[in-house]
Amino acid sequence: AIKWVDQVVENAPYVTTLETLEEYNCAFCVHGDDITVTADGIDTYHIVKAAGRYRE
Structure with a gap:
C-alpha cells in the first residue's frame, strides 16, 4: 500500500499532464x-511538479 494512492490509472500516458489528472479526477x-x-x-x-500536484 502507498499512503498517497487510492486510485491507479492503467495505461496512463508517459508524460503526465494536468489534463490527465483532471480526466481521472486525481488530486x-x-x-x-x-x-x-x-x-x-x-x-x-x-x-505536475510545477503545479504542486506530484508526490513521491
Whole structure:
C-alpha cells in the first residue's frame, strides 16, 4: 500500500499532464524516486511538479 494512492490509472500516458489528472479526477500524481525522462531528456512529471500536484 502507498499512503498517497487510492486510485491507479492503467495505461496512463508517459508524460503526465494536468489534463490527465483532471480526466481521472486525481488530486495529484504519485511516482517513485527513480528518474523518468523523455527522449529529449525532459522530466516526464515536470508539468505536475510545477503545479504542486506530484508526490513521491
